[in-house]
């Protein structure tokens with residue numbers, strides 16, 4: 001559904017809802033709040049229903065409890081999380097993990113297998129080395145020898161997960177980093193809490209991971225913006241494109257929010273190419289993925305960013321229920337948008 005009026009535009013890049021002009025004020029009740037989780041802002045918008053203050057308080061409390069629970073499972077930043085315990089665990093000793101943690105790892109490993117290792121949830125030690133991890137103190141280009149010895153501590157094939165959720169590593173230093181899928185999983189869990197309260201029309205997000213259900217305050221599909229991939233994009237910067245979604249998720253990965261410039265002025269971003277152990281270097285500035293749920297969209301976004309335009313396009317077309325918009329940085333600094341075959345149909349894309 002593509003309405004003629006422009007409803008509230010929500011930002012998928014950094015995620016702050018834009019103020020709606022008065023003349024376009026919402027015509028259905030809108031309950032909204034923001035908080036913080038996983039080092040990022042999260043947003044909830046609920047519409048289509050009237051809730052009492054007490055009901056909103058109860059739902060909000062439950063959402064926050066669930067987010068804390070997820071952090072206790074998959075956070076790299078909490079020393080007592082299940083993930084941190086696994087990272088410290090010895091080799092060849094199966095560790096029983098929660099079903100939720102197992103689900104995220106299982107999906108990460110599926111992405112690794114299907115992408116032939118472009119997505120690798122065991123890159124933790126290398127990510128730290130480049131200054132983008134929980135143990136990092138600053139951004140530096142690591143010496144080659146250190147990079148090589150650290151790379152030997154990674155590899156998704158050194159990790160296994162049984163059907164009974166027993167996680168095992170075959171070398172002691174193997175360390176998980178679920179940063180490429182974790183926020184998406186968090187959004188799905190927030191959505192599950194909202195649905196368990198019978199809510200059918202809402203927007204949920206953590207940083208650039210968004211999931212929408214039902215209709216927006218205007219009674220239309222949700223109108224989301226994909227930010228122009230300019231360095232350190234802010235609310236006042238422009239949108240590259242708009243999409244209209246319902247019962248779908250949107251995720252954006254790119255090299256323009258978390259990066260540093262090395263001594264040669266070369267951009268070094270937070271997404272690492274497992275084939276080199278170095279930040280991805282190509283002409284892709286960002287990629288946005290639409291999928292049925294946020295964990296899928298999140299994981300695919302990171303994977304496509306590693307794969308780059310050509311291989312990424314092939315990969316997303318092999319994924320029957322997802323589509324992507326690739327944004328290429330041209331040599332003159334301008335941006336070119338290249339949608340995958342299904343993107344327009346799935347997203348009602350407005351370039």
Ligand code: AMP
Nearest residue numbers: 118119120121179180253270271272302
């Ligand atoms: P996202 O912002 O969702 O694209 O995720 C980026 C995060 O994923 C990084 O901050 C790392 O924690 C992690 N990451 C980086 N490179 C990879 C990779 N090749 N495979 C899996 N996770 C990665």
Ligand code: MG
Nearest residue numbers: 180298299302
């Ligand atoms: Mg991701």
